[in-house]
Amino acid sequence: MRSLAVDVIKQAFSQTPGEKLHKKLYLAVCSCILEGSLRPAARMPPTRDLANELAVSRNTVLRVYEQLQAEGYISTRTSSGTFVTESVLDNLNTQVTRTAQTAQPFPPASLSKRCLDLLENASASPAQWGDFIPGVPDVNSFPHRTFKKIYDRIARRPNPEFLTYDADGGLEVLKSALSDYLRTARGVKCSTDQILITEGIHQALDLVTRTLCNPGDHAWIEEPGYWGIKNILRMNAVNITACDVDDQGLVPAPSSAVRPTLMFVTPSHQYPLGSVMSLPRRQLLLSMAREYQSWIVEDDYDSEFRFSGQPIPSLQGLEDDSPVIYIGTFSKTLYPALRLGYVVLPKPLAAPLKKVHNELYRSGHQIIQAALAEFIREGYYAAHIRKMRQLYNKRRTVLVELIKQHLGEEFLGYFNSNAGLHLIIQLPADADDIGISKRANAEGILVRPLSRYYFNSQKSKGLLVGFANIKDCDMEPSFERLAGIIKQNL
Numbered sequence: 404m405r406s407l408a409v410d411v412i413k414q415a416f417s418q419t420p421g422e423k424l425h426k427k428l429y430l431a432v433c434s435c436i437l438e439g440s441l442r443p444a445a446r447m448p449p450t451r452d453l454a455n456e457l458a459v460s461r462n463t464v465l466r467v468y469e470q471l472q473a474e475g476y477i478s479t480r481t482s483s484g485t486f487v488t489e490s491v492l493d494n495l496n497t498q499v500t501r502t503a504q505t506a507q508p509f510p511p512a513s514l515s516k517r518c519l520d521l522l523e524n525a526s527a528s529p530a531q532w533g534d535f536i537p538g539v540p541d542v543n544s545f546p547h548r549t550f551k552k553i554y555d556r557i558a559r560r561p562n563p564e565f566l567t568y569d570a571d572g573g574l575e576v577l578k579s580a581l582s583d584y585l586r587t588a589r590g591v592k593c594s595t596d597q598i599l600i601t602e603g604i605h606q607a608l609d610l611v612t613r614t615l616c617n618p619g620d621h622a623w624i625e626e627p628g629y630w631g632i633k634n635i636l637r638m639n640a641v642n643i644t645a646c647d648v649d650d651q652g653l654v655p656a657p658s659s660a661v662r663p664t665l666m667f668v669t670p671s672h673q674y675p676l677g678s679v680m681s682l683p684r685r686q687l688l689l690s691m692a693r694e695y696q697s698w699i700v701e702d703d704y705d706s707e708f709r710f711s712g713q714p715i716p717s718l719q720g721l722e723d724d725s726p727v728i729y730i731g732t733f734s735k736t737l738y739p740a741l742r743l744g745y746v747v748l749p750k751p752l753a754a755p756l757k758k759v760h761n762e763l764y765r766s767g768h769q770i771i772q773a774a775l776a777e778f779i780r781e782g783y784y785a786a787h788i789r790k791m792r793q794l795y796n797k798r799r800t801v802l803v804e805l806i807k808q809h810l811g812e813e814f815l816g817y818f819n820s821n822a823g824l825h826l827i828i829q830l831p832a833d834a835d836d837i838g839i840s841k842r843a844n845a846e847g848i849l850v851r852p853l854s855r856y857y858f859n860s861q862k863s864k865g866l867l868v869g870f871a872n873i874k875d876c877d878m879e880p881s882f883e884r885l886a887g888i889i890k891q892n893l
């Protein structure tokens with residue numbers, strides 16, 4: 404007599420997706436047992452009958468029964484057949500009861516005070532690709548084919564060390580290529596063993612803060628400044644002193660103020676306003692750092708993109724053995740998803756910070772690092788930067804003209820130096836830059852409000868407008884819409 408179990412399994416089998424018959428049948432029988440359509444102690448159909456009904460080979464059914472038996476779903480009683488195991492339902496029952504008991508809403512998650520503080524100030528944008536997004540380079544121009552060729556060659560027969568954990572703060576060939584590049588292009592004074600490869604500046608800032616600050620210590624940041632630093636300091640319970648920025652860069656807090664353990668600055672191109680730190684200000688900061696026994700953290704995030712005059716050399720290289728931790732990234736020169744940056748550590752910090760980095764983050768990606776080292780050594784990196792510099796210069800010029808034409812010259816930010824990947828549209832003090840940004844974002848125009856970059860309550864109003872990732876020929880229609888939104892909301 405044909406058993407009901409055959410029909411149940413047959414139906415489940417027909418509804419189970421997949422190509423491999425034994426896998427399909429296995430999943431179908433499991434679901435029948437777990438959902439209860441095959442009850443505990445129910446007799447399983449004889450393998451020959453089931454095979455005929457499903458039009459599969461008997462071997463397939465035998466293989467599946469064997470697997471189900473090994474996993475305890477079914478068991479065989481000598482000379483009476485195969486049955487669904489009774490304890491399956493016991494387990495299922497306890498699971499069901501347990502689920503029913505705990506199916507109440509979770510109590511509110513108990514998060515640390517530091518975490519709540521960070522969440523209240525979370526600033527990373529949920530949208531990372533769209534017109535005028537600041538800080539994102541033209542990722543489509545990256546020479547993917549060239550890079551892939553190098554990468555594929557290395558990946559075809561990788562050195563075994565490329566496939567295990569990195570334990571030395573990055574691959575030697577990349578650190579060596581970088582130290583040569585930084586000495587010549589950025590005037591950084593360093594040897595290869597001072598370089599640590601990180602997953603971008605963000606991770607480097609976290610490492611430096613965790614290793615050099617105790618909870619309750621103080622740090623200086625620029626006002627306005629990069630939001631990422633503030634959240635890292637919050638998470639590490641470090642007190643923030645937000646120092647004003649003028650046309651010469653960060654204005655140091657009065658010397659009577661508490662000693663900062665760290666001073667975070669962007670001397671080559673202040674983020675986000677764009678001023679360049681003057682030589683006297685650099686010298687003042689270095690002398691204050693020596694007096695306070697503080698470290699200056701130089702965030703050199705986009706200095707490769709200066710469109711007129713000479714490149715601004717690093718603050719780190721101004722003196723021998725300066726009290727400066729120099730940090731850079733490939734996010735702006737190549738693309739952010741690469742997640743590769745570097746730190747040039749002062750000699751006394753090199754060994755301990757590399758060790759902490761290794762203990763905390765367990766790095767890897769050596770094949771990409773090896774490919775990048777070759778990309779730099781073969782001159783592709785410098786050529787790409789040169790090409791992008793020309794492209795961005797052109798795009799910036801178009802954007803400046805659009806601002807003048809559609810809004811007026813008075814809307815150009817005070818310190819907009821001829822550099823970087825974004826510029827500032829200055830808005831009147833009573834403008835709602837957050838509201839304007841929200842409206843623009845809703846139309847896919849990803850400008851960001853300047854007031855969000857301030858720590859204190861006194862804020863300038865404006866918009867950060869990226870020009871690197873939008874073709875000059877596509878700028879006008881998008882900018883017209885943005886200008887319309889701005890005018891409607893002033």
Ligand SMILES: Cc1ncc(COP(=O)(O)O)c(C=O)c1O
Pocket residue numbers: 538602603604605606629631669674702704731732733734739743744
């Ligand atoms: C001033 C500044 N520093 C650091 C970063 C982050 O760099 P990374 O992508 O290497 O973490 C950014 C990103 O926009 C930035 O604007």
